[in-house]
Amino acid sequence: MRFFLYILFFIYAYCEISFFIKVADSIGVFLALICIIATSFIGFSLVKTQGLKNFSIMRQKMANHQSLKDEVIKNFALLFAGFFLLIPGFLTDILGAILLIPYMQEFLVKLIVKKMPIKSTLVSSTSINQSEEIIEGEFRRKNDE
Template identity: 30%
Template structure:
């Protein structure tokens, strides 16, 4: 995982600089800067509206007694899209706009959810560790009664 992150931290800025040079050479300095600022503002407003719509869908599913797992994951993807859109650059803006579109975002969320392994009734995220099976954690249950005592009862304290 570390080599992939290192590669991305090196490759993405190099690609973005190359795209800035190409677009700047074609459009000029100020139109290129304006285009980057416009995509950042438009992207931020789109992320806000899509995020509110996703939040409403989550609330509706919760009120219906359903688990809104896909919508929650889409909300996380919207946050990623927001970061990509606010990062200066044309490639990150394209990736952010792609994730921002409802169709590709839902498809990506479904693919990520397919990586969740379901064992019994308990979900194990991304296949890490041992399966969490309720049967393996089953213990003995004892029935009993208890009385709540106030802290003012001095005769029951161990001092």
């Protein structure tokens, strides 16, 4: 297994370096480096805005006692997109940008939800309190002297 991971890493590094060399040949090394840095900044800002939007949708669904499985899968897609955008290189930036596309996220949600059924239940504090008897009262503390 470890040998397979080494081979996979070297194949990835070879593809990434060869793609960078081809891009650098056509637009120049300095401009290629600027493009890699710019895609990282732009990608992280997109991940941040989509993540905050997804977080607000999750809060609304929790308030309405709806299932959160779609938003959780979208959050994982955003997490992987941010990870791929963090790694320098054009191929990983392209993969991270693909994961940022909302239609691609919807496709992943449908694919994952269809493959493995996820059952979720939401337990709120109001449902727990309604089933138990509530006793109201007052108390005072006595200081130990």
